[in-house]
Amino acid sequence: DCIEKDPIQYALPPQSATPTLVLELDQGTPDSHVPRDPRLIRLTGTHPFNVEAPLTELFNEGFLTSPELFYVRNHGAVPHVRDEDVLDWEFTVEGMVRKPMKISVRQLLRDFDQVTYPVTLVCAGNRRKEQNMVRKSKGFSWGAAGLSTALFTGVPLKELIEHAVPLKGARYVCMEGADKLPNGSYGTSVKLNWVMDPNRGIMLAHKMNGEMLRPDHGKPIRVVIPGQIGGRSVKWLKRLIVTATPSDNWYHTYDNRILPTMVDPDEAAKNPAWWKDERYAIYDLSTNSAIASPAHDEIFDTQGVSKSYTVKGYAYSGGGRRITRVELSLDRGKSWKLANVGYAEDRYRAYENHELFGGRLDMSWRETCFCWCFWSLPIQISELLDAKDIVVRAMDESMNVQPRDMYWSVLGMMNNCWYRVLIHREEHRLHFEHPTQPALIPGGWMERAKKSGRDLTDGFWGEGVLSAAIPE
Amino acid sequence: DCIEKDPIQYALPPQSATPTLVLELDQGTPDSHVPRDPRLIRLTGTHPFNVEAPLTELFNEGFLTSPELFYVRNHGAVPHVRDEDVLDWEFTVEGMVRKPMKISVRQLLRDFDQVTYPVTLVCAGNRRKEQNMVRKSKGFSWGAAGLSTALFTGVPLKELIEHAVPLKGARYVCMEGADKLPNGSYGTSVKLNWVMDPNRGIMLAHKMNGEMLRPDHGKPIRVVIPGQIGGRSVKWLKRLIVTATPSDNWYHTYDNRILPTMVDPDEAAKNPAWWKDERYAIYDLSTNSAIASPAHDEIFDTQGVSKSYTVKGYAYSGGGRRITRVELSLDRGKSWKLANVGYAEDRYRAYENHELFGGRLDMSWRETCFCWCFWSLPIQISELLDAKDIVVRAMDESMNVQPRDMYWSVLGMMNNCWYRVLIHREEHRLHFEHPTQPALIPGGWMERAKKSGRDLTDGFWGEGVLSAAIPE
Numbered sequence: 001d002c003i004e005k006d007p008i009q010y011a012l013p014p015q016s017a018t019p020t021l022v023l024e025l026d027q028g029t030p031d032s033h034v035p036r037d038p039r040l041i042r043l044t045g046t047h048p049f050n051v052e053a054p055l056t057e058l059f060n061e062g063f064l065t066s067p068e069l070f071y072v073r074n075h076g077a078v079p080h081v082r083d084e085d086v087l088d089w090e091f092t093v094e095g096m097v098r099k100p101m102k103i104s105v106r107q108l109l110r111d112f113d114q115v116t117y118p119v120t121l122v123c124a125g126n127r128r129k130e131q132n133m134v135r136k137s138k139g140f141s142w143g144a145a146g147l148s149t150a151l152f153t154g155v156p157l158k159e160l161i162e163h164a165v166p167l168k169g170a171r172y173v174c175m176e177g178a179d180k181l182p183n184g185s186y187g188t189s190v191k192l193n194w195v196m197d198p199n200r201g202i203m204l205a206h207k208m209n210g211e212m213l214r215p216d217h218g219k220p221i222r223v224v225i226p227g228q229i230g231g232r233s234v235k236w237l238k239r240l241i242v243t244a245t246p247s248d249n250w251y252h253t254y255d256n257r258i259l260p261t262m263v264d265p266d267e268a269a270k271n272p273a274w275w276k277d278e279r280y281a282i283y284d285l286s287t288n289s290a291i292a293s294p295a296h297d298e299i300f301d302t303q304g305v306s307k308s309y310t311v312k313g314y315a316y317s318g319g320g321r322r323i324t325r326v327e328l329s330l331d332r333g334k335s336w337k338l339a340n341v342g343y344a345e346d347r348y349r350a351y352e353n354h355e356l357f358g359g360r361l362d363m364s365w366r367e368t369c370f371c372w373c374f375w376s377l378p379i380q381i382s383e384l385l386d387a388k389d390i391v392v393r394a395m396d397e398s399m400n401v402q403p404r405d406m407y408w409s410v411l412g413m414m415n416n417c418w419y420r421v422l423i424h425r426e427e428h429r430l431h432f433e434h435p436t437q438p439a440l441i442p443g444g445w446m447e448r449a450k451k452s453g454r455d456l457t458d459g460f461w462g463e464g465v466l467s468a469a470i471p472e
Numbered sequence: 473d474c475i476e477k478d479p480i481q482y483a484l485p486p487q488s489a490t491p492t493l494v495l496e497l498d499q500g501t502p503d504s505h506v507p508r509d510p511r512l513i514r515l516t517g518t519h520p521f522n523v524e525a526p527l528t529e530l531f532n533e534g535f536l537t538s539p540e541l542f543y544v545r546n547h548g549a550v551p552h553v554r555d556e557d558v559l560d561w562e563f564t565v566e567g568m569v570r571k572p573m574k575i576s577v578r579q580l581l582r583d584f585d586q587v588t589y590p591v592t593l594v595c596a597g598n599r600r601k602e603q604n605m606v607r608k609s610k611g612f613s614w615g616a617a618g619l620s621t622a623l624f625t626g627v628p629l630k631e632l633i634e635h636a637v638p639l640k641g642a643r644y645v646c647m648e649g650a651d652k653l654p655n656g657s658y659g660t661s662v663k664l665n666w667v668m669d670p671n672r673g674i675m676l677a678h679k680m681n682g683e684m685l686r687p688d689h690g691k692p693i694r695v696v697i698p699g700q701i702g703g704r705s706v707k708w709l710k711r712l713i714v715t716a717t718p719s720d721n722w723y724h725t726y727d728n729r730i731l732p733t734m735v736d737p738d739e740a741a742k743n744p745a746w747w748k749d750e751r752y753a754i755y756d757l758s759t760n761s762a763i764a765s766p767a768h769d770e771i772f773d774t775q776g777v778s779k780s781y782t783v784k785g786y787a788y789s790g791g792g793r794r795i796t797r798v799e800l801s802l803d804r805g806k807s808w809k810l811a812n813v814g815y816a817e818d819r820y821r822a823y824e825n826h827e828l829f830g831g832r833l834d835m836s837w838r839e840t841c842f843c844w845c846f847w848s849l850p851i852q853i854s855e856l857l858d859a860k861d862i863v864v865r866a867m868d869e870s871m872n873v874q875p876r877d878m879y880w881s882v883l884g885m886m887n888n889c890w891y892r893v894l895i896h897r898e899e900h901r902l903h904f905e906h907p908t909q910p911a912l913i914p915g916g917w918m919e920r921a922k923k924s925g926r927d928l929t930d931g932f933w934g935e936g937v938l939s940a941a942i943p944e
Contacts, residue, residue, distance in 0.1 A: 193839050260810045279796040324751040338732045344492040369667050399758040399886050400872035414871050
């Protein structure tokens with residue numbers, strides 16, 4: 001039976017203006033065929049293209065992000081696929097399967113059931129700039145906007161793999177993209193078991209917010225793995241290889257890992273064993289949150305009409321786990337206030353057998369959470385006037401809470417310590433300061449602490465508090 | 473094909489001596505029919521029976537715990553079931569199912585496939601004594617031994633529920649035991665979706681370490697839910713009810729929840745809405761670890777022959793997630809050492825179609841982790857002589873790491889802050905001190921801190937370090 005709600009209760013994509021011009025910056029690079037949005041902040045110089053949106057602009061778009069503001073992590077040049085060649089794009093399902101296949105996008109659209117649902121993708125490096133301020137890692141400096149959400153449409157990867165019939169002993173699905181990189185194509189793997197689990201919703205997507213994938217996002221097809229770091233969602237997909245062991249692709253081994261914190265760059269370079277231990281590979285996202293409002297450098301006049309200021313931000317977790325609470329502290333963790341959390345994702349669950357963008361909205365039976373949520377809390381002006389800072393932490397349904405202390409590792413990944421915004425009182429104005437700004441953009445209290453020679457490694461924001469408590 | 477390894481590589485249960493005597497303590501209580509082990513530490517007086525083993529004895533038994541040392545959480549009197557009545561014990565599968573059923577243990581044994589695998593059960597209150605030292609909660613004082621591991625044998629709950637054919641709209645499986653309590657029988661629920669997920673391994677068990685369940689552990693049948701708090705694994709099972717909403721049993725609502733930390737006992741009593749929010753109900757365990765060796769009050773003579781002392785302990789996580797690292801700090805979190813972790817559970821995975829205790833050892837295909845792991849690290853005597861304490865933290869595959877700060881809540885549950893053992897140097901001897909001792913047993917640095925009027929709420933072990941950094 002077809003339950004249709006009218007009017008539509010769920011979020012639809014924000015207004016989007018597909019960029020049509022190639023930016024001057026990109027001309028003369030291998031990406032000179034890719035029109036882009038000039039607002040995106042480049043994190044690795046001009047090329048390759050690694051970008052996040054300004055945090056405020058990302059947040060203000062709401063639950064769904066327009067494709068032009070969606071963060072991008074490219075390792076090299078974007079494969080050039082003309083519109084007229086999209087349907088003929090082919091990829092394989094091979095390895096430990098009874099029926100190896102070569103499938104075109106045309107077949108994917110014609111022969112398989114299509115589904116649509118929202119997924120938040122997050123780069124494992126989100127908030128890495130903070131880690132780099134504590135101690136330089138081997139990764140570039142993401143701010144807190146290394147994540148974005150879209151409605152993806154495609155085919156459950158489970159159906160394709162089942163079609164090929166995995167052989168006994170098969171345990172992993174390796175993926176390979178079309179990008180040509182110094183160490184081969186980008187590739188990685190996930191467990192076959194996860195692919196076969198409908199709760200995990202792993203998809204082969206060809207649409208994002210109802211339109212064909214744009215070049216930076218994997219045109220014409222990409223894998224989308226909800227609840228896991230973006231680095232597992234291979235773009236420009238060419239090969240799916242079912243195997244007994246994890247991917248041996250260079251990028252699978254030497255990227256997206258959290259080596260133990262005491263492994264420094266020297267040790268990591270000397271001893272390859274650190275990189276071969278699958279326990280250190282990141283799959284599911286950890287619990288995380290950040291403050292979007294107040295923005296960095298925002299100034300609030302407390303003599304206005306408002307008696308309160310509403311602090312806002314986002315939170316997410318991994319593995320399909322729901323964020324179960326978000327808390328704010330104005331006294332550095334001594335006491336906490338409970339924020340209001342909105343779960344925009346849940347509004348899609350009310351629909352059954354409802355078609356969206358050519359795919360069935362496949363959410364009514366699923367209980368896992370694949371998306372960020374937004375939280376907010378009005379705070380009395382008088383309280384803000386008395387506070388030195390605002391910190392936020394979230395907890396997910398595994399009952400793991402974000403820690404005070406940062407976990408530093410050589411690649412600088414999955415930073416999820418409390419997000420702290422400093423409050424400077426300037427007469428009757430409050431001046432807010434975030435920890436950092438993305439890329440090489442100056443600003444933030446971490447930079448100031450570092451410049452004034454304070455030790456940020458001590459877990460207490462460079463104020464020397466914990467160091468004092470450590471035996472000499 | 474039947475792959476048999478010889479000799480057996482996995483752990484078998486430790487030597488067990490079934491208690492045959494009813495202890496004097498239990499005579500005259502409703503449990504006067506239950507023989508018990510006198511070593512167990514009673515946490516709620518004589519009756520009801522809530523106990524943990526001495527941590528060292530538990531740890532020394534190894535990966536599997538004997539039924540007589542296995543922790544017990546009873547809400548009231550233990551149902552009395554004579555051996556000759558076991559096979560006639562009946563339970564129902566009812567509610568939103570096409571074929572409601574009444575099933576006897578005889579049928580359960582005769583008509584269904586039997587499986588065997590190891591599961592660690594953990595009480596949500598494990599380590600609550602530490603929370604009670606910071607601020608009294610509404611729960612009694614578990615030490616760090618509120619967990620135990622056994623080989624359970626039984627029938628996947630999935631098969632029983634599928635047999636009854638859930639109806640459209642069914643989302644939960646409620647469970648009810650035979651115990652008679654002031655607020656009805658003990659009952660709770662889990663998601664139907666989890667029951668149907670073979671990776672979660674939810675089982676209806678009738679054997680523990682190869683023998684019939686003992687009275688304190690659910691004789692003749694109980695639910696075993698791997699990776700979740702023990703409070704969901706209903707004992708003395710009488711009813712399974714498939715529903716559209718979570719259990720409305722009193723114990724489901726008012727126990728096993730982590731209310732937000734700012735909800736104090738008054739507020740929790742005044743406002744029932746806090747108890748009705750399913751987001752605060754605990755299901756999956758969070759990442760946790762503790763130090764078993766050195767034991768509390770252990771004295772180590774550094775002038776002996778050994779140049780090092782091996783620190784040892786356990787770690788576990790929930791939802792099937794593997795512990796991916798365990799780290800020790802001798803300088804209060806400034807630097808960390810990587811411990812060696814042994815995964816005894818993995819040794820069962822090598823066997824396929826292998827029978828154990830009348831059930832198929834169902835581990836070869838499963839990738840989830842249901843058990844604790846043991847870690848160890850030799851530390852140089854010179855380092856221990858210089859250190860004030862040893863702290864341990866673990867990380868699981870969700871990349872969530874145990875936090876420095878305790879999360880206090882009104883029921884006092886899921887305490888998983890760093891476990892800290894203090895080192896007192898007494899001439900050439902090291903004297904170790906754990907944070908607390910279970911129940912009302914005196915001892916531990918938290919008790920001393922509290923007695924001397926120090927504020928344990930500040931997240932830095934009563935040393936006033938963080939308070940100093942908090943704005944007045």
